[in-house]
Amino acid sequence: MTDYINANLWQLWSLIIVASIVLEMFSGSFFIICFAVGGLAALVSTLLGGIYVQTAVFAIVSAIAIFLVRPFALRYIHRGTEPVPSNADAIIGRKAKVSQDIPANGYGRVAIDGDDWKATASTDIKKGDTVTIVTRESIILTVEPA
Numbered sequence: 001m002t003d004y005i006n007a008n009l010w011q012l013w014s015l016i017i018v019a020s021i022v023l024e025m026f027s028g029s030f031f032i033i034c035f036a037v038g039g040l041a042a043l044v045s046t047l048l049g050g051i052y053v054q055t056a057v058f059a060i061v062s063a064i065a066i067f068l069v070r071p072f073a074l075r076y077i078h079r080g081t082e083p084v085p086s087n088a089d090a091i092i093g094r095k096a097k098v099s100q101d102i103p104a105n106g107y108g109r110v111a112i113d114g115d116d117w118k119a120t121a122s123t124d125i126k127k128g129d130t131v132t133i134v135t136r137e138s139i140i141l142t143v144e145p146a
Contacts, residue, residue, distance in 0.1 A: 013043035038062030091133055098129045117141045
């Protein structure tokens, strides 16, 4: 039985390659594809030795792909594009509704996308007014009248 498994390890590496490519299509982070590269190297190494050699080749090539090749590939893929704001920074520049009066240089609240944020402004802003989010400092937004 072990002879059969050792003789057909190429099938395991083929499965790892295909699974890594499919998972990478869903993640898009260029991380899981590094395991496909390692699997390809291990598939080639089935001609050289047993499972220990193949596993070592898989681990070494995958690590090299993750730590050396991936950063260069990401820079190449994203060259010339502006970084896309994510998480809380994505609300800067958007419009929000004031849910609690904001006194000048004081604190009130604004609602955006179903969330209620603490906000400050340099002028008085009344509840129900529309404001533009200028900056974000931790969990406090700085707003101005729209």
